[in-house]
Amino acid sequence: MTGPVSTVPNDSSFRRRLAAGEPVLGVFNCLPAFQVSEILSHSSMDYIVIEAEHGATALPAMHAQVAAIAERKPVVVRVASDEPGVIKPILDLGVTGIMVPDVRSADAARDIVRQTRFAPEGTRGIGGSIRASRYGMDKGYFRDGPAEPITVILQIESREGLDNIAEIAAVDGVDAVFFGPMDLSAQLGHRGRPDAPEVAQAMDVAIRQLAGKACVAGCLCPPAKVGHWRDKGISLFLLGSDIGALTASVEAMASSVTRPDKEDAA
Numbered sequence: 677m678t679g680p681v682s683t684v685p686n687d688s689s690f691r692r693r694l695a696a697g698e699p700v701l702g703v704f705n706c707l708p709a710f711q712v713s714e715i716l717s718h719s720s721m722d723y724i725v726i727e728a729e730h731g732a733t734a735l736p737a738m739h740a741q742v743a744a745i746a747e748r749k750p751v752v753v754r755v756a757s758d759e760p761g762v763i764k765p766i767l768d769l770g771v772t773g774i775m776v777p778d779v780r781s782a783d784a785a786r787d788i789v790r791q792t793r794f795a796p797e798g799t800r801g802i803g804g805s806i807r808a809s810r811y812g813m814d815k816g817y818f819r820d821g822p823a824e825p826i827t828v829i830l831q832i833e834s835r836e837g838l839d840n841i842a843e844i845a846a847v848d849g850v851d852a853v854f855f856g857p858m859d860l861s862a863q864l865g866h867r868g869r870p871d872a873p874e875v876a877q878a879m880d881v882a883i884r885q886l887a888g889k890a891c892v893a894g895c896l897c898p899p900a901k902v903g904h905w906r907d908k909g910i911s912l913f914l915l916g917s918d919i920g921a922l923t924a925s926v927e928a929m930a931s932s933v934t935r936p937d938k939e940d941a942a
Contacts, residue, residue, distance in 0.1 A: 687772050687824040690723055690750035694827070694851055697892055697911045699902070702752070704917035708733035710740035712918050716749075723750040725914060728766070729777050735765055739807065742769045752829065758784060763791050764801055770808035773827025775854060780836040782843040789849035792826035794818065827851045829894065829912070832882065833859035841882045845891035852912050853886070854894040855879050883909045 693700055702723040705713050708731065716724050724745050726738060733741065738753065745751040750772040755762050758776050766774060776788050790798040802818050803809075809817035828849055832841055833856035845853050857870035860879075866872035883893050886909070894912025897905055902913055 687750060687827075690772060691824055691827060691851070693722070694892060694912065695890065699906055700912050701902075702912075702914050703921075704754075704914060704919075705741060705745070706731045706917045706919045707922075708737040708741065710737070710744040713741040714744040716918060717745040718748065721749065721915075723752060723772070725752045725754055725775060727754055727917070729754045729756050738766070739769055742771055743807070746770065746772075750827075752827065758788050758791075760791055760799070763788070767792060767800060767826060768803050768806040768808050770806075771826070772824075773829060773851070775829040775831060777831045777856065778833045778837070778859065779830040779844060779853075780834055781840050782847050785830055785844045785847040785850050788830065789828055789847060792828060792849070794821055825849070829854050831856045834863045838878055838882050842885040842889075845886050845889045850891050852892045852894050854912065854914075855882070855896075857896055880908055 690700070700722045702725055703716060703719070703721050704725050704727045705716055706727040713724065713726070726733060726741050726745075728738065742751050742753075752773045752775055753766050753769075753771050754775040754777065755766060756777075758779070763774060763776075774788075774792070779785055779788070791800055792798060794800050794802065805812040808822070829852045830844060830850055831854045832838060832844070837844070838860075841853060844850065857875060857879075858868075861867060861870045861872055861875045864872075864875055864878060866875055869875070879895070886893055892911045893909055894914070895905055895910050896914045897910075899915050902915070905913070
């Protein structure tokens with residue numbers, strides 16, 4: 677091989693659509709089972725986010741999840757923190773990108789971007805036979821870098837993050853800022869009410885500050901709200917999770933059946 681080869685064939689299409697501001701739809705993969713990951717990869721979603729901030733997945737399970745998704749879909753991992761010891765082994769799995777929670781400043785954003793780049797542009801360590809380099813068989817990976825840059829998605833979940841969103845979005849290498857409605861609602865005094873008008877208003881004001889910047893905006897929202905937020909300028913969406921879809925489907929099945937014992941009671 678003469679140059680780096682992406683371990684995720686759809687990386688370039690994902691980045692192109694993201695940069696063009698096209699609507700991109702995704703879902704959280706919270707269950708740490710590669711079978712679930714593979715099922716999601718066969719869906720009509722545009723990308724899959726493995727949940728490693730609140731989810732129960734550990735690195736060995738995540739390795740299998742990434743491999744199950746990457747043949748068909750771009751795969752992003754929401755990491756637990758911006759610490760190098762957390763981010764580096766996830767990059768070595770050959771992911772499309774990372775989503776980092778609760779970023780509050782441009783300095784923090786710059787540090788995260790540096791962690792995704794090899795020296796001299798960044799601080800990412802060089803491992804040997806890692807999945808990202810096709811276990812050492814892609815000789816161009818460390819010399820030339822990944823075929824596509826790591827996609828960097830930064831979550832805005834605080835007042836401080838909202839106040840600094842223009843500076844965060846202006847950092848070279850930041851591809852998207854993503855509103856975390858649950859934590860953001862708590863920070864704004866509406867814990868458990870992500871649909872509170874004040875939360876929506878704060879997001880609206882923040883989105884307007886991104887006008888003219890290469891960085892796009894994203895949010896977690898139910899499918900029925902995609903049109904609303906698309907009109908406001910959001911283009912990167914997460915529509916829910918595997919756990920949410922599973923529980924909703926099971927409850928719908930159970931509630932659709934009239935139980936004989938309930939008929940007798942009537």
